[in-house]
Amino acid sequence: MDYIETKHVAAELRNRLKAAFPGVKFSVRKGSGTASAWISVRWTDGPGAPDVEEITRPMQGAEFNGQDDRYESTGNTVTTTVNGREVTGQPLVDGITTHHDVSGDALKAAAALWSEAHDGADPAVTGHCGDLDVGGHTIGANYARTQVRQIAFAVVLPQRWAAAKEQAAAQAARPANAREEGDEGAEGLALQHTDEDGTTVTGTRLGDGAADVLKRHGFKWHRKNQYWYAPGSRDQQADTGFMDAVAADLRAENLTVTTAQPEPTPTA
Known part of the structure; x- marks a missing residue:
């Protein structure tokens, strides 16, 4: 029996989630240290946990038996590509946790x-x-x-x-030629704020109508990172009023927009 290392299972899982749920951004991470046989999956909005777990469950190679206090094989096998070679084997994964934000x-x-x-x-x-x-x-x-x-x-x-x-x-x-000409907001835009990048918009496409809206709100195009950003918003608290206004104007152009803001810091 061949065994598939956890890192290769994580890579395969990432590909399967991307194929099953286009447009949804998943964070798939392998555990470290004593938790190296675990994988965590995290995403915002999009599908519910039961739908995601239909994809993650077959990727788990063992599960914990609380009655006997030990891990038991699930009998699952995974086929993936490792170093350019297709391999089928038992995934070395004791558990996959999911967290829906x-x-x-x-x-x-x-x-x-x-x-x-x-x-x-x-x-x-x-x-x-x-x-x-x-x-x-x-x-x-x-x-x-x-x-x-x-x-x-x-x-x-x-x-x-x-x-x-x-x-x-x-x-x-829709016909392929119509899709090639550009369907506004087909995959959706992501408006978010982080301390590292500030307020940004990703997922735009040439001719989708987003550029004019973002320029009106002062956004600039970051050529290296390939996203729109609000100058001066780094290391600042998220301006929720500003973000709501931007999202409303983008939706007025028939664009699909999801927003993500950091959780507010509790006050004493």
Whole structure:
């Protein structure tokens, strides 16, 4: 029996996720030290965890048996390319963890749904609340901010992912020559803010209409990194009002936009 090293399994998993969920950015990392036989997968918005785990589960070579306190083989095999040669073997992976993040834009939409269900109340200043029904989903009693996250995962993200899949299917059904001429925002844009890069926009294409919008908001094109950036936004707190305005103007041009902002630092 051949064995596939964890790093090669991680590389194959990354390719499979990219093929299964076009346009979604996944972080696939191999554990270090004593956790070297583990892989972690992280992504924002996009598909739900059950869909992603349909891809990750067959890549796991062993699983923990709590009753006997030991790892047991899953019997899974993986076929991948190693050093230019196709190899099939048992993956040396004891576990694959998945972590689904939610963007600030999706949380904002969820907060609006929560507020609508509570006669305009603000979840940011509301404490514990009872059950509520949102979009046919029962959200259990909890603190308001927790309910907002539950709404994001139960209602907002599934709706957006379904719409994204419909859009992708429609794009695939179009004649090849029409797709070559440019379909605005077919794969979607990513508007995000990090301390290292500041406020940036990736995923634009020539002629998709995004450039004029971004230029109006003061963005410049970074030739080396191939993205648009807001000058002076590095090492600064995210200007959420600015980002919301940019996202709104891009969507007005029929472009699909996802936003990601850092979690606010809790105050004492």
